[in-house]
Amino acid sequence: CSKVQEAGEYNTKMHPMWQGPLVVPGGDRQSPIDIVVRKSVFDSELKPLLTNYDPRTCQQIWNNGYSFLVEYDDTADKSTLEGGPLQDKFRLCQFHFHWGESNAWGSEHTLDRRLFPAELHLVHWNSNKYSLFEEAVMEENGLAVIGVFLKVGKRHEGLQKLVDALPAIRHKGSVVEFTKFDPACLLPTNTDDYWTYHGSLTTPPLTESVTWIVMKQHIEVSHDQVCEVYEVKYFSHGCYQGF
């Protein structure tokens, strides 16, 4: 079902002032949204994003049934995000991707209704205000998720280590150790241009606890790398249940 965002002020680097229709099941700040680029308004109050990721906190990669997620040790402020629209320090707990069954679609957010083949989500929780992810996920200032669009093009060297681990987690529920991976390599070169708005998790339980930071610049991965990911999807049976 398509979720359209409620009208309202969005505090973004290039804010999309949403003036679309108001059909919102459940809450009033549901994600994903379509980012209406031409309606963006520059906000000079926003700071540059500051990521400080320690690859030694990378722990494992697992297949949750329709995607794979890489989990980080978030028991201390070792891999953190601050700045941008954020008032507090946020701790990286995991990253994952949303892929389609074909290159035609896959992203959750859209730019002027334009879909991308995939979208990366780096999930962080507010460690200034809360002591566990499970607490933060219920609070409106609890999470910060960086969204990065993916396009098929040149090979992404940094991603290859992750792609090489995928055959070991082909089946739903499989987990393998995955260490020393620096997720900063998955960010675009320019992290100064982004949209940010208050929204929700994009899959159940859809809690409205996310400050979204969607990068304007996409990253590129090769067709072969995408095929490896589809292999994982192919082997994971059952319907998509969210994370």
Ligand SMILES: Cc1cc(C)cc(S(N)(=O)=O)c1
């Ligand atoms: C259900 C769920 C959990 C988490 C941590 C993150 C998301 S998302 N896709 O909004 O980044 C969804």
Ligand SMILES: [Zn+2]
């Ligand atoms: Zn996601």
